[in-house]
Amino acid sequence: MKTKEEVLRLREEIIEVCLALLEKGLIVRTWGNISARLDEEHFLITPSGIKYKDLTPDMLPVVNIKDLSFEGDYKPSSELLVHRSIYQARSDAQFVIHTHQTYATCVGALGKKRLKGERKGEKVIYPVADYALPGTNKLSANIKAALIENSMAKSVIMSNHGSVSFGRDAAEAINEAVLLEKAAKSYIFKICKTDINYGIEEGFSSHLENGHIVYEKEGTPERIKQVHKAIYAKRPDVTYILHNKSKAIMTISRRVNHMKPLLDDFAQIIGTHIRIPTSDHAAIYIRSYINAVFAYNDGAFCLGNARDEAEAAAIILDKGCLAHIAVTRYGEGRFLSFFDCYKMNRNYRKNYSKLSNISV
Ligand SMILES: [Zn+2]
Numbered sequence: 001m002k003t004k005e006e007v008l009r010l011r012e013e014i015i016e017v018c019l020a021l022l023e024k025g026l027i028v029r030t031w032g033n034i035s036a037r038l039d040e041e042h043f044l045i046t047p048s049g050i051k052y053k054d055l056t057p058d059m060l061p062v063v064n065i066k067d068l069s070f071e072g073d074y075k076p077s078s079e080l081l082v083h084r085s086i087y088q089a090r091s092d093a094q095f096v097i098h099t100h101q102t103y104a105t106c107v108g109a110l111g112k113k114r115l116k117g118e119r120k121g122e123k124v125i126y127p128v129a130d131y132a133l134p135g136t137n138k139l140s141a142n143i144k145a146a147l148i149e150n151s152m153a154k155s156v157i158m159s160n161h162g163s164v165s166f167g168r169d170a171a172e173a174i175n176e177a178v179l180l181e182k183a184a185k186s187y188i189f190k191i192c193k194t195d196i197n198y199g200i201e202e203g204f205s206s207h208l209e210n211g212h213i214v215y216e217k218e219g220t221p222e223r224i225k226q227v228h229k230a231i232y233a234k235r236p237d238v239t240y241i242l243h244n245k246s247k248a249i250m251t252i253s254r255r256v257n258h259m260k261p262l263l264d265d266f267a268q269i270i271g272t273h274i275r276i277p278t279s280d281h282a283a284i285y286i287r288s289y290i291n292a293v294f295a296y297n298d299g300a301f302c303l304g305n306a307r308d309e310a311e312a313a314a315i316i317l318d319k320g321c322l323a324h325i326a327v328t329r330y331g332e333g334r335f336l337s338f339f340d341c342y343k344m345n346r347n348y349r350k351n352y353s354k355l356s357n358i359s360v
Contacts, residue, residue, distance in 0.1 A: 002038060010036050011057035014044060017170050018052040021099065026177055027052075028315055031265070032099040032162075033077035036170070037087055041065050043096075045083055047074035078135050082158075085140040086166050089147040093166040095173040100162035100265060102198045102319050103184035108157040109262040109323040111334035114150075115157060117183030125150055126180055131159035133340060134264055155180040160336055161264045188322070191330045196247050196322055200314045203243035203299055207307065208232060224295075227284060231293055231301060234286040238303045242310035245299035248321035252276065254297040259324055260335050266320035267341035268348035269313055289345065292317045 035045035061072030132138035167173035261267035271290035304310035327333030
């Protein structure tokens with residue numbers, strides 16, 4: 001049984017870990033969640049939808065491992081089943097980190113069963129858990145099965161989604177997530193035969209102000225302005241357009257004619273099927289519920305109704321493009337089914353519009 005002081009320290013530690021993972025780039029925005037075991041039957045976890053910099057120790061709910069009931073004013077992360085599966089499968093797990101870290105996530109799109117890595121000079125195996133929709137018991141069972149088969153593993157790659165790492169304390173869990181990302185990055189660079197770093201390379205963005213288009217950069221070319229105008233005309237729900245010219249997105253914009261989602265967050269936030277023009281003269285594709293508009297050999301315009309939202313789309317599109325390139329170079333991959341994509345996309349829009357009180 002932990003003392004009151006120990007529990008408070010653990011609450012503080014979870015928040016410190018969130019901030020450390022943001023700084024290391026393993027978590028972007030609030031796309032990840034952290035938990036710590038309190039005792040045999042309970043764990044603390046980050047709440048759903050609160051920015052990490054706004055978190056205070058008292059906001060973390062306590063979850064019952066058996067029945068998932070919780071105590072506290074804030075709802076536990078919707079991914080609490082992922083955490084529970086680790087505590088149930090491994091008694092040595094005291095601290096659990098679930099992230100959508102870029103390279104491990106890309107490895108999880110290849111359809112591989114495991115990834116090899118190294119820990120203190122010794123070889124380690126990172127198992128890949130079979131796919132199931134986020135938040136389902138099936139997903140939790142798949143993670144457990146992967147851990148039972150690989151009893152030495154302290155990280156599991158989750159197909160088409162992300163990864164989960166754990167340890168006897170916070171430092172060990174962070175270290176596991178970092179080592180996994182290192183192994184995944186070197187593997188992705190090897191199969192891609194080039195280094196593709198991730199993120200946003202901003203081109204020409206714009207936003208709407210009182211119904212007028214304001215371009216973020218002076219000297220935005222006329223042909224780009226035409227694209228912005230066409231998007232605002234066809235998508236009344238969009239008020240911010242972020243032009244991302246990252247290496248992965250540029251590669252896709254000149255070589256690919258359509259993309260199907262390889263990753264859950266792509267299906268939720270970008271859309272279920274993206275078409276890409278294949279020449280300078282081809283028309284661009286602007287569709288409802290598709291939040292990326294590609295221009296031939298010129299990156300993609302990522303859509304949102306605030307800078308923040310367009311940025312989210314830009315980051316997720318970039319990771320999705322990197323996964324697409326990795327799958328192409330690897331020669332195979334595991335794509336999400338249209339039905340799963342449709343379901344995730346619709347749920348995301350429904351929940352999102354409820355949260356922000358807008359209808360899209
Ligand atoms: Zn997740």
